[in-house]
Amino acid sequence: KKTAPLPDDIKSMKGTTPIVSLTAYTTPMARMMDGVCDFALVGDSVGMVLHGMPSTLGVTMEMMILHGQAVARGLTTTMLVIDMPFGSYEESPKQAFANAARIMRETGAAAVKLEGGRHMAETIAFLVARGVPVMAHIGLTPQSINTLGGYKVQGRADQADALLADARAVADAGAFSVVLEKVPATLADRITAEISIPTIGIGASVGCDGQILVVDDMLGLFTAFKPKFVKRYATLGADGEAAIRAYADEVRARSFPAAEHTFSDKAPGQ
Ligand code: KIV
Numbered sequence: 001k002k003t004a005p006l007p008d009d010i011k012s013m014k015g016t017t018p019i020v021s022l023t024a025y026t027t028p029m030a031r032m033m034d035g036v037c038d039f040a041l042v043g044d045s046v047g048m049v050l051h052g053m054p055s056t057l058g059v060t061m062e063m064m065i066l067h068g069q070a071v072a073r074g075l076t077t078t079m080l081v082i083d084m085p086f087g088s089y090e091e092s093p094k095q096a097f098a099n100a101a102r103i104m105r106e107t108g109a110a111a112v113k114l115e116g117g118r119h120m121a122e123t124i125a126f127l128v129a130r131g132v133p134v135m136a137h138i139g140l141t142p143q144s145i146n147t148l149g150g151y152k153v154q155g156r157a158d159q160a161d162a163l164l165a166d167a168r169a170v171a172d173a174g175a176f177s178v179v180l181e182k183v184p185a186t187l188a189d190r191i192t193a194e195i196s197i198p199t200i201g202i203g204a205s206v207g208c209d210g211q212i213l214v215v216d217d218m219l220g221l222f223t224a225f226k227p228k229f230v231k232r233y234a235t236l237g238a239d240g241e242a243a244i245r246a247y248a249d250e251v252r253a254r255s256f257p258a259a260e261h262t263f264s265d266k267a268p269g270q
């Protein structure tokens with residue numbers, strides 16, 4: 001019987017097979033990608049995508065665990081990774097371990113993801129040494145939006161060496177992979193060539209070892225805004241709006257429900 005890959009299996013895909021991943025927040029969405037994606041990420045983007053929050057800063061441990069449990073119920077052969085929310089890991093390695101352990105214990109996730117490069121290396125090493133596989137996330141790190149000064153491209157020009165140093169630091173600390181968000185393609189390619197762990201690109205490069213997108217973005221379900229790096233593979237939001245309008249029209253015209261949706265007095269049990 002096929003089982004989900006482990007963080008080490010994902011790591012060993014570098015240089016062999018492109019790693020396919022999407023975010024997921026609910027059981028039905030997890031079922032849609034089960035066995036198709038190599039891993040599913042319960043991203044803290046859940047706050048913006050499903051809860052209408054203005055940023056990821058208000059996302060809590062309880063939200064990550066609740067959505068993590070929902071996604072876990074929909075996965076059998078795809079690995080589950082869960083984001084550590086803002087404020088749950090930055091203070092100290094001990095704080096990070098307590099919260100990472102809680103996420104893994106209460107959801108069954110195989111790994112956690114956290115944002116930060118060199119300054120999080122000590123924490124990543126602390127977690128990995130204690131049984132918590134870590135996916136790192138550098139470049140545009142949305143939890144730091146107030147210090148980064150907006151959702152802009154990271155690592156351009158004289159910032160490039162610093163981002164490469166971040167990538168090296170998280171790899172050396174034992175992360176099994178690293179998300180590169182919104183960085184120039186040439187820099188993403190350089191990082192991918194120079195570090196030993198897989199790079200997972202979002203707004204990065206086709207040369208990354210894998211790709212991730214927010215599932216609601218690529219399905220056209222989240223339409224409040226569309227970053228340049230999003231490709232819409234479907235228009236479920238527009239389809240949903242049209243369906244809701246059709247339903248409303250039919251209710252007002254008394255053409256729904258039709259005979260096939262209602263019950264006669266005769267056949268019991270139907
Ligand atoms: O929260 C999220 O969805 C993420 C991915 C975009 C990598 O961190």
Ligand code: NA
Pocket residue numbers: 043044045083
């Ligand atoms: Na995230």
